[in-house]
Amino acid sequence: MARATATALDSEQLPGKPLAPVKRLPPSAQRAVPRVVARAAQGSAWQSRALNRLLPWLLPAALLGLWYLGSERGWLSDQVLPPPAFVYQTLVDLASTGDLWLNASASMQRVLVGFLIGSGLGVTLGLVMGLSKTVEDYLLPSFNALVQIPVLGWMPFALLLFGIGEPLKYVLIAHAALVPVTLCTLQAFHQVPKRLLEVGQAYGFSRRQIVTDIVLPSAVAPIFTGLRLGFTKAWLSLVVVELLASSEGLGYLIAYGRQLFQLDLVMAAVVVVGAVGLLIDRSFEYVERRLNKGRAVIPGRLV
Amino acid sequence: MSTLTSSAAPSPRRYRGWVLPVVAVAVWWLATHQGWSDSGLLVSPQKVAATAWHQFTSEAFWRAISSSLARNLSGFFIGTTLGLVLGCLLGFSRLFERVVGPSFNTFKQISLFAWIPLISVWFGLGDVAKVVFLSLAALVPVVVNTCDGLRNVPPAFLEVAKVYGFTRWQTIRGVMLPAALPSIFTGVYLALVYSWLATIGAEYLLVSGSGIGNTLIDGSEHFMMDLVLFGMVVIGLVGWGLNLLARNLERRMQRLYGITPR
Numbered sequence: 001m002a003r004a005t006a007t008a009l010d011s012e013q014l015p016g017k018p019l020a021p022v023k024r025l026p027p028s029a030q031r032a033v034p035r036v037v038a039r040a041a042q043g044s045a046w047q048s049r050a051l052n053r054l055l056p057w058l059l060p061a062a063l064l065g066l067w068y069l070g071s072e073r074g075w076l077s078d079q080v081l082p083p084p085a086f087v088y089q090t091l092v093d094l095a096s097t098g099d100l101w102l103n104a105s106a107s108m109q110r111v112l113v114g115f116l117i118g119s120g121l122g123v124t125l126g127l128v129m130g131l132s133k134t135v136e137d138y139l140l141p142s143f144n145a146l147v148q149i150p151v152l153g154w155m156p157f158a159l160l161l162f163g164i165g166e167p168l169k170y171v172l173i174a175h176a177a178l179v180p181v182t183l184c185t186l187q188a189f190h191q192v193p194k195r196l197l198e199v200g201q202a203y204g205f206s207r208r209q210i211v212t213d214i215v216l217p218s219a220v221a222p223i224f225t226g227l228r229l230g231f232t233k234a235w236l237s238l239v240v241v242e243l244l245a246s247s248e249g250l251g252y253l254i255a256y257g258r259q260l261f262q263l264d265l266v267m268a269a270v271v272v273v274g275a276v277g278l279l280i281d282r283s284f285e286y287v288e289r290r291l292n293k294g295r296a297v298i299p300g301r302l303v
Numbered sequence: 304m305s306t307l308t309s310s311a312a313p314s315p316r317r318y319r320g321w322v323l324p325v326v327a328v329a330v331w332w333l334a335t336h337q338g339w340s341d342s343g344l345l346v347s348p349q350k351v352a353a354t355a356w357h358q359f360t361s362e363a364f365w366r367a368i369s370s371s372l373a374r375n376l377s378g379f380f381i382g383t384t385l386g387l388v389l390g391c392l393l394g395f396s397r398l399f400e401r402v403v404g405p406s407f408n409t410f411k412q413i414s415l416f417a418w419i420p421l422i423s424v425w426f427g428l429g430d431v432a433k434v435v436f437l438s439l440a441a442l443v444p445v446v447v448n449t450c451d452g453l454r455n456v457p458p459a460f461l462e463v464a465k466v467y468g469f470t471r472w473q474t475i476r477g478v479m480l481p482a483a484l485p486s487i488f489t490g491v492y493l494a495l496v497y498s499w500l501a502t503i504g505a506e507y508l509l510v511s512g513s514g515i516g517n518t519l520i521d522g523s524e525h526f527m528m529d530l531v532l533f534g535m536v537v538i539g540l541v542g543w544g545l546n547l548l549a550r551n552l553e554r555r556m557q558r559l560y561g562i563t564p565r
Contacts, residue, residue, distance in 0.1 A: 056402065134319075137320065138323060148546075149539035150499075150542065161344065270417045274409065278409060281412060
């Protein structure tokens with residue numbers, strides 16, 4: 001929405017119709033503008049679009065070039081910064097020996113199980129607190145107090161209670177997902193549009209009808225935002241937990257590479273962690289956008 | 304929703320929040336008192352209180368917490384300053400946003416803690432490495448929120464500025480920055496929260512020197528549940544304190560600039 005309006009503003013300054021806004025600019029700017037316009041007018045729209053496509057790749061390409069040059073010229077020793085080709089080779093080796101798949105699937109399983117437990121509990125907790133003010137009065141202060149302690153603070157405690165086996169990872173990842181999901185669910189219930197509630201009351205809806213026909217449908221999108229946040233947190237804490245206590249998984253690969261001073265392994269694992277995180281976030285974002293699109297229609301109809 | 308439930312009898316409601324903690328402590332006390340479990344991990348509330356008192360009177364504890372806080376704040380300030388600069392560049396310059404934005408978004412996706420091994424190889428295990436890590440943790444939310452705030456200035460404001468013939472500098476100072484302030488505050492606020500989390504993480508993973516995180520790890524390694532519980536509460540309290548500080552500051556700044564909170 002904001003992006004669209006921003007580009008609309010920009011297009012006003014494009015070569016097509018520059019004169020009206022330019023006239024109002026102070027003298028110093030006026031001198032500069034015509035030259036830019038003239039130059040831009042020569043290049044076709046296709047060229048500028050291609051340039052626009054290309055720009056985001058400039059920085060990564062430059063960094064990669066610098067990295068390559070640095071290792072080629074020996075500015076930094078291979079131990080401190082392994083050459084890009086070496087990292088790529090390690091990544092290919094990991095993939096071809098099946099190590100990558102083994103560790104990635106271990107990580108994915110942990111994060112999925114932990115996330116399902118945590119978000120299930122979170123939605124339930126948020127739902128119960130959102131529907132009943134009494135429950136909220138009893139639970140929310142304690143919940144808020146416990147939330148102040150981050151996952152990392154719980155870790156030594158959980159280590160003592162559960163050891164370093166799988167339950168530890170499930171519990172910590174579930175906790176990481178639980179917090180944002182609960183808070184977003186609760187907020188979703190508090191932020192039901194007043195207008196809709198009034199309509200419900202005007203039509204003499206029963207409490208049950210208000211909940212099932214008004215409150216729940218309007219809470220879906222915010223709850224999904226909570227789920228997305230929860231998954232991001234779960235993925236983040238998975239890496240931490242695996243770094244600190246595990247014998248397989250992507251975080252373990254990083255910790256292992258660090259112990260053996262194999263930075264190529266560390267970097268390859270970091271790339272995989274980043275790629276998986278990005279992929280998951282993008283798919284959540286896609287679903288979220290679709291949900292929100294359907295939602296935006298409701299206030300429009302009412303006005 | 305609140306209109307549906309009756310709001311009579313507000314006085315007992317205020318105490319409802321205390322029911323759960325009190326019951327929990329009572330059960331805990333009963334469990335240790337009656338000896339429901341002979342595990343060494345079930346320590347009594349009295350023992351935790353004694354440990355807390357012992358820690359509060361010891362010099363080592365204060366040294367640990369002050370060095371943690373010093374690292375936290377220096378990382379926070381460095382990260383926030385850099386984040387404001389980067390966020391403003393991203394927010395004001397469309398070209399810069401096109402060149403750097405996508406790379407930054409990708410970078411942001413990589414779990415922060417995955418950087419620790421690289422940081423430890425490049426900067427060692429000491430304070431420098433920790434502060435670098437903390438700055439990174441504080442940087443990300445500030446950049447994101449500053450850039451968002453500047454990008455989402457209502458177009459109507461910008462049109463007014465254009466109609467009045469504001470120069471670019473006047474538009475930035477008089478229109479864009481004030482409109483973006485709430486979002487920028489949110490970023491700084493998040494940075495404070497994140498940097499405290501990262502402080503603990505850095506002390507776990509870059510094990511050297513003293514800090515509250517090291518105290519906690521020590522307790523865990525020596526099976527001292529009382530120390531672990533005490534450390535957890537301290538971490539929670541410090542986080543809560545920083546939270547409160549940031550929120551107060553945010554509110555005061557908003558009042559100063561006459562902005563109604565979102």
